[in-house]
Each structure stands twice: as C-alpha cells, then as structure tokens.
Amino acid sequence: MKKVLIISPDINSQGGISSVVKMYHDNHLYNDEVIYLASYKKLNIFFQLIFYSVFMLKYIFTLLKGGIKIVHIHTASKGSFLRKFAVLHLAKLFGKKVIMHIHGAKFDEFYAGAGSLKQIITATLNKADLVLVLSKEWKEKISSISSNENIEILYNPAVIKEQAESGEGAIFMGRLGQRKGVYDIIEAAKCLTSNTIINLYGDGSLKLPPLPDNIKIHGWVSGEKKDEVFKNAAMLILPSYNEGLPVSILEAMAYGLPVIATPVGGIPEAVKDSVNGFLIEAGDYKALAQKIDLLTNDKTLREKMGTESYKMAKEKFDVKIILKKLGGKYDDLLRE
Secondary structure, rough: OEEEEEEEOOOOOOOOOHHHHHHHHHHHOOOOOOEEEEEEEEOOOOHHHHHHHHHHHHHHHHHHHHHOOOEEEEEEOOOOOOOOOOHHHHHHHHOOOOEEEEEEOHHHHHHOHHHHHHHHHHHHHHOOOOOHHHEHHHHHHHHHOOOOOEEEEEEOOOOOOOOOOOOOOOEEEOOOOOOHHHHHHHHHHHHHOOOOOEEEEEEOOOOOOOOOOOEEEEEEOOOHHHHHHHHHHOOOEEOOOOOOOOOOHHHHHHHHOOOOEOOOOOOOOOOOOOOOEEEOOOOOHOOOHHHHHHHHHHHHHHHHHHHHHHHHHHHEEEHHHHHHHHHHHHHHHOOO
C-alpha cells in the first residue's frame, strides 16, 4: 500500500516548489510507497477553483481508500497556505501524520500582515507532526510564530551535472520582478565597464524602462535548453530581496558556476562570500556591477569559485543526499 502522499503544485508548472517536487519525481522518490497529487495549477481564477475542487475530491478519496500514513504538504504563503489549511486538517481528521514543508520566500511578511488569521496560521503549524524549512534563518522565523517543537531544516536539492567550462556572460533565472532584484540588474548593467551580456530567463511582468544593449530578456527555459544556458554561462546573478533557498542558485552550483547574490533567506548557506561567489546587499546595484566586472575580467578567479560551487553542491545539496534525509524523516514518523 502507498504510505506517503505528497501534495504540491503541478510539477510541470513554473516555480520553485514545482521544480523541487519534480526533482523528487525524476529521481525516483515516487515508488511503491510514495504518491503525489497536484493541488494547484496556474489557470484563470474560474478554472483554478475547478482544479482545486477536483483535487479535494481526489484527496478525500485517497484518504478513504486507506494505506496512507503520512501527508507531506508543500506550501508557500498567502493563498497557497490557506488552501493547505483544509488539506492539513482533513489529514489529521483521518488520523494521518502531517509534514508542513514551508517554501514561501515572504512567509514572515504574510504572517505579519495576516491580522485575525494569525491564530489560524500558528494553530496550523502547531498541528503538524513535522515542519520542514529551507534554512537556519527560516527555522528561526517559523519558530518565532509556532510552538511546534519539531521544526527541521531540509535543503532544496540539486541534480549534479558534469562541471562545465567557464562560459561567457551573466545569467538570471527566476520570476522577473522587483523581489528578485531584476530592476537592480538593469541598473547594474548600465554601470558595467566590461562587455558582459546579462541574459534574463524567466516569467513575470516587468514595467520596463528603456533597456541597455547589454540586457537580453528571454522566456522561461527548461530541459535541454536550460542545460545549454547553464553550460554556456560564466556566472549566475540573483540580487533578491526575499528568498527561501533558490533552486536557480543550487542549479548553477551543480554546473560549477560562481554566484553573485544577496544574504537573504537560505542563500548564505549556499553562497559563501569570496569563496564560491559574492554576497552583496539587496539594492546595491553598483556593488553588483563591480562584482560582475570582476568575475568577467578574472577567469582564474571565476574558475576557482566555480570549482568551489561544484564541490559544495555535491557535498551539501545533491538530490541523492536530500532524498536520503527526507526518506529518514518519513521513517521516523512511521515509527512513531
């Protein structure tokens, strides 16, 4: 019988949670004991309601059918968390162990602005048998709003690739918007003294000023196209204002790229300043430009930092290591 039910957004959708759960899928977590249901798909509001209603029917049927011991719920904040509120309480009603896996980059801000919903958020976290977070910083933040004594860190995974030779240009991967620092990238591009081309890959809506010639905007990429982008790049840049633990940084490290990012969320646990990249303060586009120029002009430094990234990815974020740790957490809950 299936023992673990994973609840997350559709794994073929764009976004960090989908990318993580798809890695679980592609690396054989879903076997005879683990199954998955999609609770969300990016559609217009009418079809989203239909999709969620159908999901809930499937979910209830799966719980009624028996065999499930653990419900592993992946959630962000805002609407995502509120949708999972019902999922958690149904699981507990059926006597299941529940894991709440928090991915939201702005979960603390969501809680701070929740008003009368704060008690519901805290009660939901307290009711989980295990709360998983992405970094030490997020463990501290979630511990400040929940008295749950079983809050543990599980890093996002990376699929380790063959270390690529240092390519050309800087790349950005993610949602195109203010939170990820895209406007700061545009300002930094205007300050570069090198001939670096910055390629932005992702979805989202930008209110764009006139772009400098060294900024190129592309759509979302995946599969072989994404592999090609990483292999041909010299560095990844991600000057975010809020983060959990960005999959794009872990992916870049898995190809042996240096990373320029900000010390928010779990990023300092992946990017060590002046070791495998640089950490700059959010909003400091001049520092961003300076570090891009430095890595562009110093191939030896770029390759040294890239090697450190690759080593750290293999030792700390390899999907095989993360899945083994997750499997251990399942086993611990099943023994209780």
